[in-house]
Amino acid sequence: MKAISSLRLTRRLLCLLGSSVLACSAFAQTWPTKPIKVILPFAAGGGGDTVMRPISQKLAEALGQQVVLENIPGAGGALGMRAAIRVPTDGHTFVMISNTHAIIETLQPNLGYVTLKDFVPVTYMASLPLVLVVNPNLPVKTTQELLAYDKQHPGKLNYASSGSGTIYHLVTEQFKYMTGSQMTHVPYKSSAVARTDVISGQVDLMIDGLATMKPFIESGRVRALGVGAATRHPHLPNVPPVADAVPGFNEDAWVGMMAPAGTPQVAVDRFSAEIGKLLANPEVRKLYADQGMGVQGSTPAAFGLTVKNDIDKWAYIIKTAKVKAD
Template structure:
């Protein structure tokens, strides 16, 4: 053997054990940053912390929640896009990520490919509520009322391009009705005007509306999932009247681009395991939510379908996203 070939053989043999050891290093090998694109204390943050606690217990490493609010969640998504793809930086995203990917083409990163879908975590429906003085006792009657009185009634939302806005716009498209949109800075800001009758309809999460519903301040007409909510079993699903309507609020775990499939698959399996915890299931039920683990391929399909759906709603409803 020539001297150069012999030297190369020795180097290769020496490196082989290190390479094998590196490939077999247990994951996670250090604490995991879990980015949350919202301020602390909100619904997404609370759900993220529930799953972070379970994953920490199951995997033997801390999953540390890091709140990164601002710019509708795109700052956090940009951080993930630039993160090392070793599974030690993840993001707990929500429906807003699909809305952003559908509506913000000029971000400094590709909002779709910047997120590697791992698994959905949980989902729950929004609820359509109206002022109780509205002369409609159910969804069919409300649709008939709107058709008979175009532009007489109005609805509030959390702002142009938000999930509550787009949920209402899809209702308008499928029901073929015209109801005026009045954007607010958050659904909580809508409530005084909704209760007083200044606006007539709102789409919002089930938890913040449960108290108003019980007190009779608003009347629920439908939930936005294909099935009824376990928290509001007497309220019909929108799809019972408008087939094809399915727009729940969801949360899920994403990794950076190019994260190895072995890590993505392991994390998905751990989310599924966490979803079987009776304690976690009970906590989710308090939110009107249910665990909905998915394997990466299934969640990837769902993610792309959601982006395409929101693009369709924005296009068909002729929404100007620079109008907010």
């Protein structure tokens, strides 16, 4: 009797497993069944738009459904993440994240979510080089001269960022820590507003994305002192790395895609694969390269490791440099 009962239990489990496989297969074949929303937790015109908008139409064509982009900025990117966890986990909502989200995981302890618990990774998308710029009226032309000026005028310099806890805030705080400078942080609601005040001279300097700052560098409205990477960037061949004056400084920004926890894995895998195909397209790669960005897709697991490593890295820097949210 026990053998018969065990056999019946095994058969029942196999039937349930078979039903699950069939259900997953059916979901994979029909997904997506409605427009897909991608939440961009950044202000319009920022790095998220720069990366996502050029491929949204091609992505929609590949998936057979409209891809709707919705900007929900605020709280260093946390508002968009909170909005994403309130939607049904039916595979039709995704959210773009950046290393700002890895930073605020430590800097803002009451986010209302835990990144790697309440979200699942989808794919890495792009790296966005950074550049240190000053208002042209500031009498410095190199990073070394900036540091000398700061030493001669302690507490006089101020720097802009797109908000407390953003990547632009933390890389500048790291710069301060590594150089012992005494610049004052002036947080803004977006990079665009911060950039405007650097250009007008309301604020002295800023570390910003190269892609968005490049036109203002070329027009002479700001002066570039150094790029964030360890080597020169082909779009600014005459601008040395910040690392020439600050050994060990090597930072850029990145963006990738996540989905609310509970999103069907087949939707995650398909969305990741289709983005990866687009990022491998020579035409798309050239479009990004023309803006100074590097692009690469990844598996969900590989991107999850990137996010974890960055959370750990910035937690250490925040603790070591004693960075506080403004």
